[in-house]
Amino acid sequence: MKFNKSKLPSRHVSVGVRSAGHRSMYYAMGLKKEDIEKPFIGVVTTWNEAAPCNITLSRQAQSVKKGVKAAGGTPREFTTITVTDGIAMGHAGMKSSLISREVIADSVELTMRGHCYDALVGLAGCDKSLPGLMMVMVRLNVPSVFIYGGSILPGKFKGKDVTIADVFEGIGKHSTGAMSKEDLFELETLACPSGGSCGGQFTANTMACVSEALGLALPGSAGTPAVYEERDKFSVSSGEAVMHLLEKKIRPRDIVTRKSLENAAVVVAASGGSTNAALHLPAIANEAGIKFTLEDVTNISKKTPYIADLKPGGKYVSKDLYEIGGVPILIKALLEGGFLHEDCMTVSGKTIGENHKDIVFPSDQKVIYKTSKPLNPTGGFVGLKGNLAPDGAIIKVSDLKRKKFKGRAKCFDSEQFALDAVLKKKIKPGDVVVIRYEGPKGSPGMPEMLSTTAAIYGQGLGEEVALITDGRFSGATHGICIGHIGPEAAVGGPLGLIQNGDIIEINIEKSSLNAQLTSKEFLKRKKRWKPKKTEYNSGTLWKYSQSVGPAFKGAVTHPGAYKEKKSYADI
Numbered sequence: 230m231k232f233n234k235s236k237l238p239s240r241h242v243s244v245g246v247r248s249a250g251h252r253s254m255y256y257a258m259g260l261k262k263e264d265i266e267k268p269f270i271g272v273v274t275t276w277n278e279a280a281p282c283n284i285t286l287s288r289q290a291q292s293v294k295k296g297v298k299a300a301g302g303t304p305r306e307f308t309t310i311t312v313t314d315g316i317a318m319g320h321a322g323m324k325s326s327l328i329s330r331e332v333i334a335d336s337v338e339l340t341m342r343g344h345c346y347d348a349l350v351g352l353a354g355c356d357k358s359l360p361g362l363m364m365v366m367v368r369l370n371v372p373s374v375f376i377y378g379g380s381i382l383p384g385k386f387k388g389k390d391v392t393i394a395d396v397f398e399g400i401g402k403h404s405t406g407a408m409s410k411e412d413l414f415e416l417e418t419l420a421c422p423s424g425g426s427c428g429g430q431f432t433a434n435t436m437a438c439v440s441e442a443l444g445l446a447l448p449g450s451a452g453t454p455a456v457y458e459e460r461d462k463f464s465v466s467s468g469e470a471v472m473h474l475l476e477k478k479i480r481p482r483d484i485v486t487r488k489s490l491e492n493a494a495v496v497v498a499a500s501g502g503s504t505n506a507a508l509h510l511p512a513i514a515n516e517a518g519i520k521f522t523l524e525d526v527t528n529i530s531k532k533t534p535y536i537a538d539l540k541p542g543g544k545y546v547s548k549d550l551y552e553i554g555g556v557p558i559l560i561k562a563l564l565e566g567g568f569l570h571e572d573c574m575t576v577s578g579k580t581i582g583e584n585h586k587d588i589v590f591p592s593d594q595k596v597i598y599k600t601s602k603p604l605n606p607t608g609g610f611v612g613l614k615g616n617l618a619p620d621g622a623i624i625k626v627s628d629l630k631r632k633k634f635k636g637r638a639k640c641f642d643s644e645q646f647a648l649d650a651v652l653k654k655k656i657k658p659g660d661v662v663v664i665r666y667e668g669p670k671g672s673p674g675m676p677e678m679l680s681t682t683a684a685i686y687g688q689g690l691g692e693e694v695a696l697i698t699d700g701r702f703s704g705a706t707h708g709i710c711i712g713h714i715g716p717e718a719a720v721g722g723p724l725g726l727i728q729n730g731d732i733i734e735i736n737i738e739k740s741s742l743n744a745q746l747t748s749k750e751f752l753k754r755k756k757r758w759k760p761k762k763t764e765y766n767s768g769t770l771w772k773y774s775q776s777v778g779p780a781f782k783g784a785v786t787h788p789g790a791y792k793e794k795k796s797y798a799d800i
Contacts, residue, residue: 230301230476232268232406234548238345238371239269260303262368268406268475270302271346273309273337275358275378280313281431282354282426285455286378292461293376295351296468302475304468305346309336313355313395314703315427319648319680324735324765326357327675327701330512331786333361334368338624341369342797347457348471352464354378354426354455354706356540356704359508362593363445367481367516370788370796372474374467374576375445377437379455380547390546392428394705396420397679401687404652410689423539425455428547429540431704436509437501441495441556443513444484444575452555454548470576473574477578480798485517488570491529492581495568495579498608499600500528500537500559504712507610508675511783518790523621523781524712527612534603536562537628538596541707542609542627545596553594561588566600613711615743617697617723617733617750619621620715620781622742624709634709634735636661638727642761643667644700648681656685658693661733665724666761667700668717669784673774679703682710695735697742699724699780711742712778719761726754 234240242251243265255265272293276286294304312329317321341349348371351362359377366373385388396417402408408416426433440446447470450463474480490510497506507526514521537559538544550556563569564585571582590599598604609627638664639656641647647664650656662681667677678700685694691708699717703709718725723744727733732745765771774785790796 230470232301232475232536234266234268237268237347238797239347239640242343245271252467263545264303267702268347269345269405269562270304271341271349272296272297272304272306272351273340273362274352275311275333275354276308277311279311280316281381281421281424282313283311284422285377286352286354288458289352289378289464290725292464293352293468296465297350297472300469303473305344307340307574309333311355313360314677318677320645323676324672324674324770325469326677327669327784328769330357330361331773332736333358334365337362337365338368341371348372348475350374350376350467352376352378354433356432356436356505359433359440361514363443363513364516367513370480370482370798372471372479373445373481374447374474375440376464376467377446377451379425379453379457380434381421381428381585382423382454382456383428383546383548384420384422386419391416391420392540392546392705394429394431394541394683395421397683397705398687401684404654404684405688423456427705430502430537431541432503432505434547435497435500435506435704438496438500438502438556438559439493439506439510442493443489444562444573444581445481446451447577448575449555451556452547452551454551472574474579479486479574479578482517484574485513485577486573487519489522490514490519490521492569494526494529495533495563496559498533498610499535499563501535501539501542501609504625504702505704507623507713508701508780508783512785515783515785515789519791523623524612527610527623530610533568533608534566534600535605535607535609536598536600536603538598538604547581549596553591553596554586554588557585557588558590558597559654561585561590562597562600565590568600570707591634597665611737611740612743613740615741616746617744618714618742620779622711622714624711624737625702626737628707629692629709630690631709632737634695636695636733638663638729638731638733640665640727640729644676644678644681648684651681651684651688656690656694658690660694662694663694663724663727664696664698664700667698668719668782669777670774671699671717671719671761673770673777675701675780675784678704678710681707682706682708697733711735715779715781717780721755721758723751726751726758737778779784
């Protein structure tokens with residue numbers, strides 16, 4: 230392909246006499262005249278040695294670059310950060326996790342703007358890096374292709390497939406004597422046997438499914454495990470695809486529309502995916518100037534059948550989904566059932582319907598079910614409202630048997646206090662664990678509660694104890710766990726007014742979350758309430774707390790395309 234750079238961003242650093250100084254720096258890096266005359270394609274990865282999620286990405290980036298070069302572009306590789314939840318979990322490091330999504334998006338934006346790259350291919354592994362890269366693609370609106378780094382292979386413990394979630398639950402089992410120290414040690418050494426992201430339908434794999442459903446990733450690219458060489462074929466194809474998008478002038482906002490966001494929410498609900506998607510889809514929508522909230526996501530779940538028997542609620546892991554054909558099988562089932570908009574454009578240059586026209590649904594497997602015979606007639610999560618959650622809340626219900634719960638509040642003003650209480654066996658059946666001041670502003674950073682929820686589940690209290698919070702949960706969380714409660718306690722939300730012993734009622738069938746308190750009592754307590762003092766009055770955490778919005782709108786930190794005067798793609 231040959232390209233005219235006269236209207237591309239890279240003309241500012243590569244064309245004409247005024248760019249002689251810029252070109253000199255490219256010559257210093259070994260580029261030739263003909264390389265500089267081609268479009269510059271950013272190839273960003275979240276490669277690092279922080280966790281197995283990211284360690285294969287540098288290799289895959291080299292394959293992307295081959296694809297870009299073969300199709301007539303000049304790739305420019307760079308990296309950005311990640312914070313890996315599996316290691317940040319259960320301590321103050323978890324405050325960094327959601328914030329990293331914004332830093333990833335912002336850092337890629339700055340790199341692209343500063344160097345005037347014409348298009349973008351993004352490779353991500355861990356939870357927040359996937360939405361972070363998809364957000365910035367829509368924000369910049371240059372031709373872009375997302376590619377997932379791939380899932381980890383399952384571990385084997387006593388003849389069963391295991392994931393990192395089993396280790397966190399093992400900590401709870403050990404606290405009750407249900408698992409020996411020796412078995413826990415063996416489990417921790419076996420649960421994560423390779424590079425790649427967590428192997429269940431947790432947040433990373435949920436958002437990988439989203440990348441295909443949204444149309445920002447090539448069909449089939451999300452399913453292959455990280456260590457398989459097949460991933461490199463998808464990487465090459467992604468590099469080629471971004472050049473075709475540049476040629477055809479297809480941009481992310483042509484792809485990310487209201488309809489494609491609805492498709493993504495359907496896929497999350499149908500797969501029993503992570504509740505974190507209810508944060509990330511609104512955040513991606515914000516970059517396109519589309520109103521799409523927590524309530525939109527949960528309303529779609531009401532109308533979507535649950536058809537994927539994937540962990541944590543089901544039996545199978547991501548590798549099993551890959552072996553039956555990957556995400557296209559899930560999408561095919563939903564297309565056949567009439568649950569997806571078929572006419573949404575994708576990075577293949579075809580619609581999602583066209584991409585999956587020739588896919589044959591395999592009948593000899595039990596990972597994905599037909600929508601006519603679902604595991605459950607409604608999706609994997611439910612939205613809740615009531616006097617404790619005027620702005621809404623969310624609960625994952627894919628494997629939940631108990632639909633009603635009433636109990637007495639035990640209040641904790643941080644997750645660490647709650648976790649200590651659980652491990653000391655101070656939480657009893659019938660308790661409602663209230664964890665507050667862990668919202669986007671209050672924490673700051675809205676940490677996940679997997680350490681606590683897994684410990685509860687590991688103690689055999691998964692449906693005997695409820696947990697409610699203005700924080701959020703790992704995709705590995707299951708049980709009566711309600712998150713994203715808004716308004717959060719830090720801004721005076723009702724959760725901050727609850728006292729030990731208050732009766733809290735959860736009714737999933739009626740989508741309600743209420744305290745047995747009168748509005749008069751709430752008002753009385755509100756007059757006495759004082760904002761909780763924070764220890765974070767400087768640095769990144771402080772900056773985030775000053776700008777972040779509510780969880781039901783995606784916990785975003787800027788106005789999005791609503792206020793945009795000119796997109797980067799048109800500079």
